[in-house]
Amino acid sequence: MSTQKTVRQEEGTVEENPVRLDREKAEQIIDALNTDLADAYVLYHQLHKHHWNVAGAEHNDIHVFLQEAYEEVEEAADELAERVQAIGGVPHANMTTLSEAATVEPEDEDVYDIRTSFENDVEMYGDIIESYREHIELAENLGDYATAEMLREHLEHLEEHVHVIDHYLEDDTLVQ
Numbered sequence: 001m002s003t004q005k006t007v008r009q010e011e012g013t014v015e016e017n018p019v020r021l022d023r024e025k026a027e028q029i030i031d032a033l034n035t036d037l038a039d040a041y042v043l044y045h046q047l048h049k050h051h052w053n054v055a056g057a058e059h060n061d062i063h064v065f066l067q068e069a070y071e072e073v074e075e076a077a078d079e080l081a082e083r084v085q086a087i088g089g090v091p092h093a094n095m096t097t098l099s100e101a102a103t104v105e106p107e108d109e110d111v112y113d114i115r116t117s118f119e120n121d122v123e124m125y126g127d128i129i130e131s132y133r134e135h136i137e138l139a140e141n142l143g144d145y146a147t148a149e150m151l152r153e154h155l156e157h158l159e160e161h162v163h164v165i166d167h168y169l170e171d172d173t174l175v176q
Contacts, residue, residue, distance in 0.1 A: 009090055011097075017088035025142040030089035032135040033080050033147070036154075037092055038101035039128050040077040044070050046107050046124060050117045062114060062168065069161045076154045083147055104128060118165050125162035129155065 009015060014027045021029070051066035081091035092098050104127050107120045132155045139148035 011090045013090065015088040017086065019087060019146070021087050021142075021144055023088065025144065026087045026089065029087060029135075029139055029142060029144050029147055030084050032138055033084045034089070034092045034101055035103055036128075036131065036135060036151070037077055037080040037084070038098045039104050039131065040073050040080065041098050042102045042104050042106045043121075043124055043128060044073045044077065046121065047073065049107070050114070050121065053111045053117075054114050056114060058114075058168075065164060065168075072157050072161070076157065079150060079154070083150060087144070087147070103131060115169065118169050121165055122162055122169070125158055125165070129158050129162070132158065 014023050014030060016023070017026060047066050047070035051063060051070060054062045054066065081093070084091040092101055104124050106124075107117070112120070132151055136148045136151045136155065139145070139151065
């Protein structure tokens, strides 16, 4: 690691932004987006864990679904971080900061059956979905319609994923 330090912007600061969002409003939105970013990485890692550990007759279908889900979460996290930067902030970027900023609690390191894993995922998705809805309202109330729209798109994907997981949790199956 380099010993030379040239800090361009300190973490926690908000600078003027090219989209002309008022600094005070930007601060509130940046806080919300950094929370969403932190929650996204917790969800990403949990889905990835389940992707690695899924077993059983439906292994392949679930394995593929979970990969698609965590990849979409990772893409959303990238968009969140880029939006934070675009409105003058510094996106959370290290594991300690992300862990401290997250509002969702990750599953522990143990490996569970897929039903338990999916139940844990449904709980986390639900918490994140509720947070997104609050942050959409915040962004709209502050006049940041672009952030609200971005969050709406992410919310749609989150709801699609949790809907699929809910179907996997149904008792009706052809697999014995």
